[in-house]
Each structure stands twice: as structure tokens, then as C-alpha cells.
Amino acid sequence: MKTYRHLFFDLDHTLWDFEKNADETLRHLFEQHTLGRHGTFTADEFIGVYSRINHALWRLYQANKISQRQLREVRFVRTLAKLGVPESEVPATISEDFTAILPRKSAVFPFTHEVLAYLRERYTLHLITNGFQDVQHIKLTSSNLTDYFQEVITSEHSGFLKPDRRMFEHALRCTGANADESLMIGDNLECDVLGAYNAGIDQVYFNPDKRRHFADVTYEISCLSELKAFL
Known part of the structure; x- marks a missing residue:
């Protein structure tokens, strides 16, 4: 050998x-930003749509087709748009909150x-x-x-x-x-x-x-x- x-x-x-830590973080953000008030999607649906969009954006990033900044700026806007939330109602700090909370998870x-x-x-x-x-x-x-x-x-x-x-x-x-x-x-x-x-x-x-x-x-x-x- x-x-x-x-x-x-x-x-x-x-x-x-990553999946376990992201799941915990996204559930926290769903509650923190009261996304349930829209009444059209659950936390599980929010996480599922985010996961698919984030993975697609990461593939673009790894192919040098988008920047780190673009990835971070659009993933929640696209997720919530897919769930019927207009861009004007996307919480202003949700992307920054995700970036701040996620890496402090320990799983x-x-x-x-x-x-x-x-x-x-x-x-x-x-x-x-x-x-x-x-x-x-x-x-x-x-x-x-x-x-x-x-x-x-x-x-x-x-x-x-x-x-x-x-x-x-x-x-x-x-x-x-x-x-x-x-x-x-x-x-x-x-x-x-x-x-x-x-x-x-x-x-x-x-x-x-x-x-x-x-x-x-x-x-x-x-x-x-x-x-x-x-x-």
C-alpha cells in the first residue's frame, strides 16, 4: 500500500x-424574521427551496460565473421570490444574519x-x-x-x-x-x-x-x- x-x-x-448546521440556522431565521406571517409556506418548504437555489448558485460560483458577493446577495431574494414574497418584503439583514449565525454552529x-x-x-x-x-x-x-x-x-x-x-x-x-x-x-x-x-x-x-x-x-x-x- x-x-x-x-x-x-x-x-x-x-x-x-453543513446540512445539519444550515437547517438549524434557517429555522432560526424563519422564526427571527417571522417568515410564517406570509402564510403561504412552511419552514420546511423555505429550507427546501433555499437548499436547491443555494446549491445551484454554488455551482455557478465554482465555475467562476458569479462572484462571492453575488451569491450572498441573491440566494435569499430568489428563495423568497420562489415562495411568493416580493423583493421589497425580503428582510434586509437576512443574508448577513445567515452568514453570522451559520459558522458558529458546531455539528x-x-x-x-x-x-x-x-x-x-x-x-x-x-x-x-x-x-x-x-x-x-x-x-x-x-x-x-x-x-x-x-x-x-x-x-x-x-x-x-x-x-x-x-x-x-x-x-x-x-x-x-x-x-x-x-x-x-x-x-x-x-x-x-x-x-x-x-x-x-x-x-x-x-x-x-x-x-x-x-x-x-x-x-x-x-x-x-x-x-x-x-x-
Whole structure:
């Protein structure tokens, strides 16, 4: 089996449970801004529509078709418009409130701390994320993940977005790692797996929902605890 020295983790949807933390935040905003007063949609419907629109906007952002500012400005306007709320009635601070509250949530995937503690004794750990720099460090602090990682490489810091191979090459330079001694662990087949592959880095596809796919990955796991079987 290949010997690795550096492990690169994605953060959102891999270690930090974005869906759970976002769900809690959106329910809070639904109550805080009394969105139920419109009487045309429930909190669950609000969350469902937001999730679909946010994911679509993130795909555009990762393809460099919209900016970070545009993503943040339009996701709630589009969500509420879809639910029948005119733009003039969209709460003025809802986007800022979301950005302030969400990263302070602390839910992580099962076995996150146990596995990172185990791996830290054997490898040098880093993060490589497309998440916005101003919130990623808050997430790490809120979920007690900061101390596990030597370097945190964000798209804003590197100037590139996963799956661009240049982001991975930047990460290798920042950490002094070689591609053949590195392993990328992430939940996104395009951003994490394909991006790492194109940079000559082995990959672990974290697939907790066991989604069917046809990608050729180095390793695949459905629980973080499975990393201990080969690392």
C-alpha cells in the first residue's frame, strides 16, 4: 500500500455537517424574521427551496460565473421570490444574519474528532476548501477542529477554486508536500476527487449517502471511521 505523509481534507459536507448546521440556522431565521406571517409556506418548504437555489448558485460560483458577493446577495431574494414574497418584503439583514449565525454552529459528522485525533499522530493534516475565508475559520473554532490542521488553504487565498488543479498545486507548495505522498479526502466527486486526480493526488471519496456513481476513485468510504482501515 502507498505511503502517505500529508492528508488534505475538505471541510463542508466532509467534516463539518453543513446540512445539519444550515437547517438549524434557517429555522432560526424563519422564526427571527417571522417568515410564517406570509402564510403561504412552511419552514420546511423555505429550507427546501433555499437548499436547491443555494446549491445551484454554488455551482455557478465554482465555475467562476458569479462572484462571492453575488451569491450572498441573491440566494435569499430568489428563495423568497420562489415562495411568493416580493423583493421589497425580503428582510434586509437576512443574508448577513445567515452568514453570522451559520459558522458558529458546531455539528460535525460522526467520528470526526476521533478520526482526526488518530490521524494527527501519524500524518500532517491540512484543509483545502472553496468555502469563504471569513467564515471557515469561525467554523473550525466553533467545532473545535482548528488544532488538528497545520495549513488551511482557501480558494480566496490561492486565487483558484477546486476543481482547478492550480488550487491543489498551490496547496502542495504551501505545505511543502509532494503529490505522490498526499491524499485528498472530500465529498464532492468533481471538486475534490477529480480536482485532486488532475493534480496527481490520490483521493478518498466520502460518500455517506452511498450515492451511485461511476467515477474511478482511489478509495471510497461512507463513514469517516473507515479511514482507519487503510491509514
